[in-house]
Amino acid sequence: MKITVLGAGVIGVTTAYYLAKSGHEVTVIDRQPAPALETSFANAGEVSFGYCSPWAAPGIPQKALKWLFMEHAPLILRPKIDAAMLGWMLKMLSNCTSGRYAINKSRMLRLADYSRIALADLRSETGIAYDERMQGTLQLFRTQAQLDASAKDVKALAADGIPYEVLDKEGCIRMEPALAAARDKIVGGLLTPKDETGDCFKFTNSLAEKAAALGVVFDYGRTILAIQSDGSKITGVATDKGVVKSDTYVVALGSYSPILLKPLGIKLPVYPVKGYSLTIPIVDPSKSPESTVMDETYKIAITRLGDRIRVGGMAEISGYTNDLGQARRRTLEHSVTDLFPGGDLSKANFWSGLRPMTPDGTPVIGATRLTNLYINSGHGTLGWTMSCGSARMLSDVISGRKAEIETADLALSRY
Structure with a gap:
């Protein structure tokens, strides 16, 4: 054909x-x-088979209101007269229930776990290389409330047979030794050990x-x-x-x-949700991540790509715009330097891309x-x-x- x-x-x-x-x-x-x-081109570098959740989740509408007034908000809304934007946002809000979240997360985990198998087969048959690492994703919680809220994700992971481990502060540092310098800023984490990292480009x-x-x-x-x-x-x-x-x-x-x-x-029902990234040369490996750390407070992924750190995240609903807002850069810099001050920000490359999001x-x-x-x-x-x-x-x-x-x-x- x-x-x-x-x-x-x-x-x-x-x-x-x-x-x-x-x-x-x-x-x-x-x-x-x-x-x-x-x-x-320059996404967060995650291949997140276990850390795989809908943005539409219980509590998101309330969090979104709070984020509007945060300096380093994970969600940025720049409203405009756009029927597609409004329709998509209303559909997304309708998915912010416990029932819909469970259904949507289960679908995503099914596809992601199948993709894990397919990618492993692809590597085996082709020998493809892309700065890959197979050391998991650590979802890092700075507050007890975040750690408690992860129970719904643990339940979904368990139901679908996806490996996971809930870690205390010391467990997080064992997985990512460079976090020892940020010991007082974290309470625990959720490790999905089958997750991978690499350079999508x-x-x-x-x-x-x-x-x-x-x-x-x-x-x-x-x-x-x-x-x-x-x-x-x-x-x-x-x-x-x-x-x-x-x-x-x-x-x-x-x-x-x-x-x-x-x-x-x-x-x-797909609408662009803009994300941003920084790609930073590593100057001190001992102060850099080994794999991916997902900073739950700012929804920012900090990933090791060979001799670079890729810092990516945020969700900006602003239509088909690709401008590089300096406020977004400051948020990325704040997250990574707060946890891993092992890169050279003066040589960082700043980028944005439009992620195609569905409401569910x-x-x-x-x-x-x-x-x-x-x-x-x-x-x-x-x-x-x-x-x-x-x-x-x-x-x-x-x-x-x-x-x-x-x-x-x-x-x-x-x-």
Whole structure:
């Protein structure tokens, strides 16, 4: 089958790789000159199979009001006259119940754990390297209230058979020795030992090379203008360099997916939630993390990437803007220097990217009402974490094979 994948971020590239492995003739289209130059470029570096939770959670509306007045807030709202923003926020609020949280987290954990298996298989069969480490994620709590609130996540992890360990202060320091200097600032943590770290940009570029070796054609520098349809199926993709025609199409355009799908009458509830990162050279390894520490107070991940520290996080709801607010940089710097003063901030690279978020946290993967159109989008902060599982599952669906995990509640039809 001839298949066109729209988007060359980590989701599009993994999708192309698995489709090519299944014997399909695959072309990837992207406006950028190379893979992973937008949201996949400088993310937090986490592959968080266990630390995997919806942003929509009980208590979030109350916390959001408090965060509005915090200097270093994990959530920033810059409202504007935008029906899509308002609709998405209302849907998200409707998911902030204990019942919805349990359902959504279980879905996310199912997909993330399957993706863990898929990524391990991929490493084994390809030898792909990307500054990877397999030393887990430590969710770090600065207050007893945060530690107590983690009980709902522990319950979900236990229910899905995901390994975890609740740690006291000394246990956190055993896992991350550099935290000894911040001993008085922490009360405990939640360790998910199967989590991994690495450089998503390196991973995506390496996998694109392996996909090309399987015959995937990467058509870079081609801007997608519209998806054409006769009402029952896709007939082509209009670009600035002409119309592209295939048998089947996969939309993997992250936050821009709903814009392309809306004229087709397909309402994809995905909205951009901007995140920020700093990439800092390490000058003192003894004062740096060994793996990933998630600073729960600021929702910031501090990750070791070889000889660098990647500090990433925050959620800014501000539409399709990619400006670099200096207040956001100060928050990243505050979190990392408060816990790990082992990097050279004067040489840090500051970056922002638009994460494609669904209101319930679970991505949208699967078929649409148009017979030859599929979606793989809406992974939010967990695009890399879920990429291999999402792509392998979708490849099975497109190829007519029974997927290895339940897929019905991951598709657009759940809305």
